Amino acid sequence: MLAHSGVVPSSCRRTKVRSIVMSAEAVRNVTDTKQEMKDHNLVDEPIRLSASKFVRYEKRPVKGTDGRAVSGLYNAWITLDNPAQFNSYNTEMVKAVILAFRAASVARDVVAVVFTGTGDKAFCTGGNTQEYAEYYAGNPQEYRGYMRLFNDMVSAILACDKPVICRVNGMRIGGGQEIGMACDFSVAQDLARFGQAGPKHGSAPIGGATDFLPVVIGSERAMVACVLCEPFSAHEAYFMGILTDIVPALKVDGKFIANPLVETSRVTDEYGRLVFGKSKTGDALKSGQELMKRGAVDLGLLDEKVESLCTKLLYTFPECTTKTIEELRKPKLDAWNRNKENSRAWLALNMMTEARAGFRAFNEGSKDTGREVDFITLRRALAANAKWDDSLTDAILPGAAERRTLVAGLPWTDAATAAR
Numbered sequence: 001m002l003a004h005s006g007v008v009p010s011s012c013r014r015t016k017v018r019s020i021v022m023s024a025e026a027v028r029n030v031t032d033t034k035q036e037m038k039d040h041n042l043v044d045e046p047i048r049l050s051a052s053k054f055v056r057y058e059k060r061p062v063k064g065t066d067g068r069a070v071s072g073l074y075n076a077w078i079t080l081d082n083p084a085q086f087n088s089y090n091t092e093m094v095k096a097v098i099l100a101f102r103a104a105s106v107a108r109d110v111v112a113v114v115f116t117g118t119g120d121k122a123f124c125t126g127g128n129t130q131e132y133a134e135y136y137a138g139n140p141q142e143y144r145g146y147m148r149l150f151n152d153m154v155s156a157i158l159a160c161d162k163p164v165i166c167r168v169n170g171m172r173i174g175g176g177q178e179i180g181m182a183c184d185f186s187v188a189q190d191l192a193r194f195g196q197a198g199p200k201h202g203s204a205p206i207g208g209a210t211d212f213l214p215v216v217i218g219s220e221r222a223m224v225a226c227v228l229c230e231p232f233s234a235h236e237a238y239f240m241g242i243l244t245d246i247v248p249a250l251k252v253d254g255k256f257i258a259n260p261l262v263e264t265s266r267v268t269d270e271y272g273r274l275v276f277g278k279s280k281t282g283d284a285l286k287s288g289q290e291l292m293k294r295g296a297v298d299l300g301l302l303d304e305k306v307e308s309l310c311t312k313l314l315y316t317f318p319e320c321t322t323k324t325i326e327e328l329r330k331p332k333l334d335a336w337n338r339n340k341e342n343s344r345a346w347l348a349l350n351m352m353t354e355a356r357a358g359f360r361a362f363n364e365g366s367k368d369t370g371r372e373v374d375f376i377t378l379r380r381a382l383a384a385n386a387k388w389d390d391s392l393t394d395a396i397l398p399g400a401a402e403r404r405t406l407v408a409g410l411p412w413t414d415a416a417t418a419a420r
Helices: 010-032 045-049 091-106 129-136 140-158 175-181 209-217 219-228 234-240 282-294 300-314 318-350 354-364 375-383 390-396 400-407 412-419
Strands: 055-063 069-080 110-117 122-124 164-168 171-173 185-189 193-195 245-247 250-252 255-257
Touching: 045 091, 055 091, 055 110, 055 300, 069 091, 069 300, 091 110, 091 140, 110 122, 110 300, 122 164, 122 175, 129 140, 129 354, 140 175, 140 318, 164 300, 171 175, 175 209, 185 234, 185 300, 193 234, 209 219, 209 318, 234 245, 245 300, 250 282, 318 354, 354 390, 375 390, 390 400
Parallel strands: 069 110, 110 164, 122 171, 164 185, 171 193, 185 245
Antiparallel strands: 055 069, 250 255
16 A cells, blocks of 8 residues: 555665665766777877868867756867858868868767858858869869868768757858758858859759758759759748758847848748748848848857757767667768769869869959859850860950950940940
8 A cells, every 4th residue: 555655665765865876876987987998080189180270170068958068078069260261171171171070970078060160151162262273173183082082071971970060150052051961950040141053153063962952852942952053041941941940140239130131021922932031122122231231240149059959969868869860861871872973073074174164263253254154155165066175265254255355456345235
């Protein structure tokens, strides 16, 4: 009868207390044991740290539900630190990212990985176009070697033994979008822009976008994103399922407000077409631009959201979490592993033709001339069976038509009118 009365005998209470004490002592004994552990890193830490000054790796204490740091446990922060070039990555940075993800993956005291960029303008805009234009353009065998490194970087993210969170601190474009989508979670500040740059700038987005986007958002939306290269807002990315969450980043008069440049107050227009997250126009856009001038960007809410996600991951079984993530990565991994090698070969060969022209155009162009090739001249030349040589490349670079008319002694405006 006592067993059903809700009263616990004193002997049972003593046994329970002893069990708790013994469990605590057992944990202390395990953690205090100075057992020699194998190092599973690829290189020693000094070598990893010297790989690139533009990639930072640091361990920050993970926080418990009470908001206080948990002793002995950390999140690994991997930061692209090249803000002057919108955190684009060069060859040395790619190698440093690979080594950083391996270090985070094998660190026994790391709960989660946070992958981000410096500043509030860009997470990453992809490969460094200056390096592409000045070294890799016209050098396919070298670019093939570079793409081995790039592929290994994407694979390092997809194979990380810890959950990977992309902290989207700014625009995530081109290759930046691809390495961002390789992550398990993405949390963005809502001023960030997303998209691909491939066919507009001489490449194809086959470094992950054509593999990941159809899985995440469907083939039609992936087609629009990858072929037309039209950027989209954080709100659109969130609506499509590319992001785990978004937070406001603009503070006006001390209060956070949603991105004033995009539509957030309605989902559809009067015809039922989606407008949520689309860029505003007319007077609404002007009002939004005025708010942007008055406000200041503050990433405090982004950091809070990222820390909150890391805390949630803290309170899970680590091996069960890793296995769950491994299974959920499989659709992306299947597409990635199926295509990455032939994609690498094609991208290398493309450096002799369209990529050579596209990357030079972006690197050598300006605000006045634009940073895209003359697509009409290119298509007309190819329709006439012109060969891809230096003269064709030079003829389609930004400002080429203007240079030709000036050489001929014609006013630029007259020549442009005549061409039309």
